[in-house]
Amino acid sequence: MNLRFLVSSVGAVTPNASVNDADVFNNIIVGMEAYACIEQDGYSAQFIYRDPMYDGPLALNASIGYKFAEVPRILNDLWVTNLRCTHSV
Amino acid sequence: MDNTIIQQGEFVSNQQDKIIVLRSDVDWMTVVNWTQSVATNADYGCHYYWQRGMADGLGLVYHHPAADATLGVQACAAGAGFTLIDTTDQAPGAARILNGAFTTNAVQPVCTSANTAGLATGSIVRLNSTTAAESISGWDFQIDTVVDGTSFRMAYAMANAPGAAATAGYYRVIPYDPIFYPRYRYIINITAAANAVIHTSVDHGLTVGQTIRVKLQDDNFGMTEIDGLEGTVTAVTAGTITTDIDSSGFTAFTFALPANLPFTMPTVVPIGMDTAAALEGAVGLLEDATKNTGYIGIRLHVGTVANPNEGSLSPAGHLNDVIKWRAGKSFSNLDET
Numbered sequence: 001m002n003l004r005f006l007v008s009s010v011g012a013v014t015p016n017a018s019v020n021d022a023d024v025f026n027n028i029i030v031g032m033e034a035y036a037c038i039e040q041d042g043y044s045a046q047f048i049y050r051d052p053m054y055d056g057p058l059a060l061n062a063s064i065g066y067k068f069a070e071v072p073r074i075l076n077d078l079w080v081t082n083l084r085c086t087h088s089v
Numbered sequence: 090m091d092n093t094i095i096q097q098g099e100f101v102s103n104q105q106d107k108i109i110v111l112r113s114d115v116d117w118m119t120v121v122n123w124t125q126s127v128a129t130n131a132d133y134g135c136h137y138y139w140q141r142g143m144a145d146g147l148g149l150v151y152h153h154p155a156a157d158a159t160l161g162v163q164a165c166a167a168g169a170g171f172t173l174i175d176t177t178d179q180a181p182g183a184a185r186i187l188n189g190a191f192t193t194n195a196v197q198p199v200c201t202s203a204n205t206a207g208l209a210t211g212s213i214v215r216l217n218s219t220t221a222a223e224s225i226s227g228w229d230f231q232i233d234t235v236v237d238g239t240s241f242r243m244a245y246a247m248a249n250a251p252g253a254a255a256t257a258g259y260y261r262v263i264p265y266d267p268i269f270y271p272r273y274r275y276i277i278n279i280t281a282a283a284n285a286v287i288h289t290s291v292d293h294g295l296t297v298g299q300t301i302r303v304k305l306q307d308d309n310f311g312m313t314e315i316d317g318l319e320g321t322v323t324a325v326t327a328g329t330i331t332t333d334i335d336s337s338g339f340t341a342f343t344f345a346l347p348a349n350l351p352f353t354m355p356t357v358v359p360i361g362m363d364t365a366a367a368l369e370g371a372v373g374l375l376e377d378a379t380k381n382t383g384y385i386g387i388r389l390h391v392g393t394v395a396n397p398n399e400g401s402l403s404p405a406g407h408l409n410d411v412i413k414w415r416a417g418k419s420f421s422n423l424d425e426t
Binding site: 015016017018019020021024074077078084 | 180181184215217218223226227259261302317350351353358360
């Protein structure tokens with residue numbers, strides 16, 4: 001067993017879903033190679049930031065954006081488990 | 090001008106609520122009922138106005154107060170105007186107390202509550218803290234048989250009654266489905282047959298040819314033999330899925346009782362598409378593809394069932410009225426001082 005936990009502030013929460021109306025937290029346990037990400041060659045995801053000097057002739061605005069050309073797919077959904085937890089009150 | 094996008098369109102009223110999807114979002118909307126504008130029917134609306142900041146269900150209506158061409162103006166009746174919709178907002182509604190008989194001990198429990206505002210056949214609710222009938226808490230259930238201010242009923246039958254009537258509890262309205270299609274659903278019954286029929290607590294939206302996997306690890310629900318099995322959908326109704334899984338020799342499915350808590354709810358999870366079955370069933374091969382179904386839009390109400398002139402003073406219009414609309418996205422200042 002080599003289970004690693006990643007902590008996130010944007011994890012999946014199902015609100016008011018327990019018997020006692022508490023939130024239920026979804027912990028997705030993913031086996032190795034349970035999913036794959038197919039990327040177009042040399043493209044994948046790009047996060048693009050241009051500071052004001054490069055975004056317009058008067059350097060008034062910055063811009064930020066992203067683009068991606070990739071497809072994540074589940075390869076074996078038996079290797080993906082959602083461990084749901086909540087609290088008792 | 091910056092910040093402004095204007096869209097327009099038209100439709101013919103079928104005297105039902107009309108949802109207009111507005112991808113660019115919306116800050117104001119005018120609706121013209123062409124049919125009633127050129128007619129002279131007393132107490133029929135012809136122009137409607139809404140802008141951001143108005144309460145849900147409200148709006149202004151310009152109407153013919155008499156059977157001539159004069160115009161009057163008044164607010165739309167509550168729930169008979171416009172409501173802004175954002176289906177990506179899936180936060181459950183506020184808790185509403187159950188009272189009276191709370192929930193009945195039946196395969197389709199009837200839930201009693203003095204507050205049934207906004208509920209209609211097809212609405213989805215989530216029960217909580219249903220004392221003595223805890224096993225029905227936490228599920229999403231579709232409802233029917235709404236008696237205004239009194240009660241509503243679970244639309245689909247569970248395998249068995251939940252063991253007891255509740256003596257307390259409340260419910261929340263689940264405003265919208267999860268935005269990604271196809272969706273997983275909770276299972277409330279499975280028949281033991283050569284072609285297992287899975288009953289879901291909410292309309293599943295799956296089509297013939299899609300493949301599903303059943304997750305049923307908890308023996309409180311009986312048929313654990315079906316856990317992990319994959320099947321192809323061979324027929325559907327709104328709340329049932331007929332599959333090619335042979336469950337005839339399996340333990341009977343039972344709906345968990347309060348004494349069985351805690352338990353894991355059984356689910357049916359869409360996992361792909363059987364190409365041959367889809368072709369045979371004349372279903373799109375990409376119907377299994379995960380897609381975001383969220384939208385921003387506005388609901389044009391048709392009025393209330395209690396109103397005998399349903400649609401006559403509300404923007405969705407009376408039967409066969411020709412409706413033209415214009416909606417815009419503007420810079421919106423809701424707190425000018």
